[in-house]
Structure formats: C-alpha cells, structure tokens
Amino acid sequence: MTRARPLLSILVIAASAGLLYAMRNTTPGYQELTGPIPETGTMRETITTRLFDVTVERVIFAHALTFEGLGRQHTRTTSGLWAVVTTQLSATRKSSSVGYAAWVGPTGLLYQQTGRLEHARGVPPYPVDPGLSREGRFVFEIRADQARNATLVVSNDFSPRLDSEARIILDRVPETQDGRLAVLDVLDLDHPQGVPN
C-alpha cells in the first residue's frame, strides 16, 4: 500500500494534466463565446432572429449588372459571377434595420456585399417594421465555383455579438434544363427578371 501511493499520485497528476490539457484545447475562445447565435434554415423558409424575420425568395446569377443612378445608366461586369439574393424582411417586436449580409461558399470563402453599386436604388440597410413585410436585396460578386451549396448570412449589423443572425442554405439556385447553373448575361437591378429557382 505504501509503495503504491507514489505511483498512484503520479497517475492522478498525469490524469489531471491530461484533463486540463483537453479542457484547454476544447474551451471555446472569447470571440466564439460572445459571437453570433445562428438561426438556420433553407430557402422559402422564414427564419426568425431576435429582431427580424427573413425569407429568401430567389437567387439570380448574372455576368453583368445594370442600374440607374444619378440620372444615368451604370453597368458592372465581373470575371466571376454576380449573385443577387432577394429576400422578404420584417421586424419581429420593434422597428429595426437589416444591413449586413454575406455569401459563404461551399469551401468557406466568405463574400461581403459588393461595394460597386454606388448610387443604385434599394440598397441596404433596410428599415423594417413589425407586421410589415418588405423586399430586401443583397448583391455579391463571387467566384463561379462558389455559387452552389452556399449559405447566406444575414444580420442587423456586421458581426453581431451575443445576438442572433440568420444562416440560410441556398438550396434552390437557378439551373438550366440540363442541370447547369443558369446565368443571365445582363441583369437590370431596377427591373429584375430572373430564372425561377
């Protein structure tokens, strides 16, 4: 018994050290602990966050965008794709605004909303009121291989802390009859005519 006691102590210390090491490596960091609280769903499904409800209606891909601003027509081309997501937004309990969205591709690449639509009409942030649904459009410039199996992240502001954000799996992207991605040559943002998702 007396001889076994030092061995037992060593075992207890080793087990404690192992346990502490495991705890240290599995404890979430401060940023993660105080980060956004995800509310997940799919297209055509209403996702309810603390301050707003969001439903993704459709996604349209295009090689170029046109829009009117400051009295003249603007065109924006890209070497990738334009992804235009149309949503319905409303506030849950009190008036608010929805201003942030990101496109997260299948490999984890994250695209913020484009900053190339200066002077376009109907850009975020969108004021929302309880009981009133309104359209909210989010535009991203993405790589073509990030179009399928993507997730749309929507929140009131950039990187909410300890507040909910919507994460919507974009499971109904537009396709041609042979299963390829349907991409418009030019999309007029003022009069969008997309391919049904």
Next chain:
Amino acid sequence: MTRHSSLPLPPDNAADRPARSPWRRRCLWLLTLLLPLTAGVLSYNSVLRWLDSQHLIARQVAAETSAQFGDASWQLDAMRAVDLPPSSGLPSDAMAVVAEFSVQVQRADLPVLWQACRIELVDDRGRRWEPSPILHIADSAARDCISAAVSGARAGSRLQVREVFLVPRAVAHAVTATVSVEAERPYYLSFTRPQA
C-alpha cells in the same frame, strides 16, 4: 494482533485541539453580504446606463390632457391614420399614422433634457414602431422630436412635434403613442388616443 493494537491511538480529547478562531465563521458569514455588495458596486454604472436606455415604467396620460415630462408639458393633439398612395411602392397592407403633440417648453436646455428623445407607437401585443425614415410630411411648423430639441426653443415657447409611422392597417387605429427622453428614463409617457 493488528498493527494498531500495538500503537495506541492518542485520546480524542476536544480540549486538546486548537480552538478555532471565531473570526473564521464570522468571515464566512460576511461573505454572504460582501459578494452581493461587490457585484452591486461593480455593476452600478452599467445598471444605471441600462436604465437610462430603457423605458420601463409608464405614466398614463388621459386624452386631451397634458403631462410634465423632460421639463416640458406634453399633450397629444391628434393621431391620424392615413392611406398611402398606391404608387408609393410601400406595402399595400400598411398605413401611415401621424402623431402630433403640442409641447409647452419650461426650460431652454432641450438638447440636454430631451437627449435620445424617442416617440414610438405600441400595440396591445407590445410590438413597437419607431418613426419611419421613409415617410415625410412637408410642414414648416411641426418638427420631429430630435429636431425640436435642437431648434433653440426658449422657455415658455410652444412647439409642434410630429412623427410619422408606418404600421400595419390592422392596428393603425388601435396603437397608442409613447414618449421617452433620457433625462426621465426609465419613466415614459403613454398617451390615450384622442377622439377622432
């Protein structure tokens, strides 16, 4: 014969044990006071800031009467629900609600007294509508609350304060108006709708 029987145990005499200090127990009891007290002191400023940002306790104001608030006398003159033009692009199930107040100013430092002035509409389910940033009614006399606060109004003057809201048609005739300013929070005024 066991090992213990050959080594007699010392007698268990309580009088031989060192006496515990009475302060040990007192300190433990004191912790029950000190811990909540410390939490209170540390969170005092945060709680005050939170209370300043919330309106929690309503002061009811009967129709066509005025109430003292933020060193001014507030009266709700009218609340009108207005149809929106069909070509406005706004939801077809929405109406504009215009709330008009007359305010008798009693002290001139409104930018301080009415800081973070908030006028809202509330329905019976507790949903709250803030003034719409989309709707504007051109009128030189009436201003929104923040503009009125920084208008340089003098003591004794009377201000017309007007806010416009976008609310669902179903509750447009049932919502009530509330007013809160930072100097008075957590109190706020809740106005009974005047007769149309």
